[in-house]
Amino acid sequence: MDSLIFFYFAGIILVTATLVVALRNPIYSALSLLVMFFHVAGLYVTLHAEFLAAIQIIVYAGAILVLYLFVVMLLNVKREERIHRQSLVAVLLGATLLTEAALLVFQSKGPVFPDATSSGSAGEVTGNTESIGQVLYSTYLFPFEVASLILLVAMVGAVILSKKGLLDQKS
Amino acid sequence: MFDFGIKFALTLTQIAAVMGIVLLTVAILTLLERKVLSWMQDRMGPMEVGPYGILQPVADGLKLFFKEDIIPAGANRMMFMMAPVLSLVPALIGFAVIPFGPNWTVDFFGVEFKPFAISDINIGILYILAFTSIGAYGIILGGWSSNSKYSLLGGLRSAAQLISYELNVGLSIVGVLLLTGSLSMVEITEAQSGGFWNWFFFALPFPQAIAFVVFIISAVAETNRVPFDLPEAESELVAGFFTEYSGMRFAFFFLAEYANMILVSCVASVLFFGGWQAPLPILQGSGSMVWLTGIMWFTLKVYAFLFFFFWIRATLPRLRYDQLMRFGWKVLLPIAIGNIVVTSIFAYMFPGS
Numbered sequence: 001m002d003s004l005i006f007f008y009f010a011g012i013i014l015v016t017a018t019l020v021v022a023l024r025n026p027i028y029s030a031l032s033l034l035v036m037f038f039h040v041a042g043l044y045v046t047l048h049a050e051f052l053a054a055i056q057i058i059v060y061a062g063a064i065l066v067l068y069l070f071v072v073m074l075l076n077v078k079r080e081e082r083i084h085r086q087s088l089v090a091v092l093l094g095a096t097l098l099t100e101a102a103l104l105v106f107q108s109k110g111p112v113f114p115d116a117t118s119s120g121s122a123g124e125v126t127g128n129t130e131s132i133g134q135v136l137y138s139t140y141l142f143p144f145e146v147a148s149l150i151l152l153v154a155m156v157g158a159v160i161l162s163k164k165g166l167l168d169q170k171s
Numbered sequence: 172m173f174d175f176g177i178k179f180a181l182t183l184t185q186i187a188a189v190m191g192i193v194l195l196t197v198a199i200l201t202l203l204e205r206k207v208l209s210w211m212q213d214r215m216g217p218m219e220v221g222p223y224g225i226l227q228p229v230a231d232g233l234k235l236f237f238k239e240d241i242i243p244a245g246a247n248r249m250m251f252m253m254a255p256v257l258s259l260v261p262a263l264i265g266f267a268v269i270p271f272g273p274n275w276t277v278d279f280f281g282v283e284f285k286p287f288a289i290s291d292i293n294i295g296i297l298y299i300l301a302f303t304s305i306g307a308y309g310i311i312l313g314g315w316s317s318n319s320k321y322s323l324l325g326g327l328r329s330a331a332q333l334i335s336y337e338l339n340v341g342l343s344i345v346g347v348l349l350l351t352g353s354l355s356m357v358e359i360t361e362a363q364s365g366g367f368w369n370w371f372f373f374a375l376p377f378p379q380a381i382a383f384v385v386f387i388i389s390a391v392a393e394t395n396r397v398p399f400d401l402p403e404a405e406s407e408l409v410a411g412f413f414t415e416y417s418g419m420r421f422a423f424f425f426l427a428e429y430a431n432m433i434l435v436s437c438v439a440s441v442l443f444f445g446g447w448q449a450p451l452p453i454l455q456g457s458g459s460m461v462w463l464t465g466i467m468w469f470t471l472k473v474y475a476f477l478f479f480f481f482w483i484r485a486t487l488p489r490l491r492y493d494q495l496m497r498f499g500w501k502v503l504l505p506i507a508i509g510n511i512v513v514t515s516i517f518a519y520m521f522p523g524s
Contacts, residue, residue, distance in 0.1 A: 069312075
């Protein structure tokens with residue numbers, strides 16, 4: 001039963017992820033991305049990571065993808081040019097990532113993904129949300145703070161970029 | 172397998188009951204809103220259908236049901252048909268985690284179930300936030316697929332508005348979550364038991380009254396109600412994102428708006444006003460009476476919030492778009508973040524009070 005659910009989610013994720021790049025209409029691409037986010041959240045739920053599942057939907061589906069749709073609709077792109085100058089870079093990057101994935105799969109000894117029950121046992125006792133909080137603010141405090149610093153830099157950059165025109169006008 | 176069957180049937184019954192009550196409340200609200208607005212403007216409101224117009228919702232429903240379903244030329248048919256559903260389903264699905272009464276477990280033919288909450292999941296409030304944010308898709312896609320400039324502008328405005336104010340809703344409830352130490356709606360309600368001085372609106376160590384003000388303003392903005400109804404501003408955008416909709420599809424958007432109002436009122440009463448708890452322990456009754464008074468107080472609180480929605484609709488003029496954005500990002504957001512900081516300091520200094 002569990003593996004059946006896993007293969008359902010995994011299958012839909014694969015299909016919709018392919019559709020994101022294969023579909024011609026950017027709106028449809030964004031919507032298949034939405035379906036994919038929901039199924040990734042479903043996978044998290046099967047791994048007893050309900051907090052991650054909710055955050056996945058709030059952040060990616062609820063905020064980031066809405067902004068994507070916003071931009072696509074504002075620009076009113078009907079048919080996007082699919083093959084352009086980026087294709088060479090895309091092929092190189094894709095080949096690298098594919099090789100890495102293949103190496104990972106063939107070199108690993110045991111199952112690729114550790115058993116959910118063994119690694120999630122700590123989360124069972126205190127609850128997933130609490131254990132994420134404890135780990136984030138103790139073991140991974142430094143990476144956590146670095147991530148927030150990177151986000152701050154991005155925020156400052158966005159403000160500067162949007163204010164650039166204003167400064168030029170004044171001077 | 173037999174147990175599973177009973178559990179399934181019980182859950183289905185609960186879902187049907189909750190959906191029925193919510194849709195009935197929507198029908199009542201359509202009349203109540205017109206009546207309340209009329210009284211505030213010194214008018215009678217609908218009086219023709221039935222005594223004092225109480226059968227007006229039935230007439231409205233029948234009218235919408237029999238209207239022709241028009242799909243405009245050049246519209247994206249699939250998206251146009253999907254958008255109302257995408258907007259209604261997230262609005263209804265949030266009710267799954269709302270506790271309507273005491274957290275009792277009833278034994279029914281060997282199967283334990285909770286009669287007053289469809290499900291008590293440990294991320295209850297995040298679940299509601301996640302699905303309210305999905306509701307934006309219905310509005311954006313409805314606006315885009317109509318192939319009309321008014322609709323598109325309405326949809327885009329709504330996207331920007333929902334993203335901005337969703338953040339404030341999320342941040343304003345963090346104080347409550349800090350004081351409870353849980354994301355479950357049932358546990359948040361239980362943490363406020365024993366009288367109105369324990370409700371998070373008033374509770375020590377740090378009353379969440381400021382957070383509540385931020386929450387309720389952002390909630391009005393998220394439900395696209397006056398004074399934040401820019402996505403459907405009649406005077407500038409005809410009717411915004413549902414300009415091109417008619418018949419049942421229009422009714423779906425309409426239902427979604429009212430269901431969202433009810434959901435937000437439920438969340439506000441659970442988070443800040445103790446959910447089904449009575450303001451004084453003596454008013455709660457005892458023993459098997461508790462569920463009756465519980466549901467009664469919950470309904471009373473929810474209707475008080477719904478009245479508040481109508482009240483501000485009759486009172487306040489619509490904001491301009493740049494005012495809306497400035498208010499959300501430069502006023503509400505700093506207040507919400509400040510509330511988190513102060514609440515965490517108080518929660519640290521006075522633990523367990």
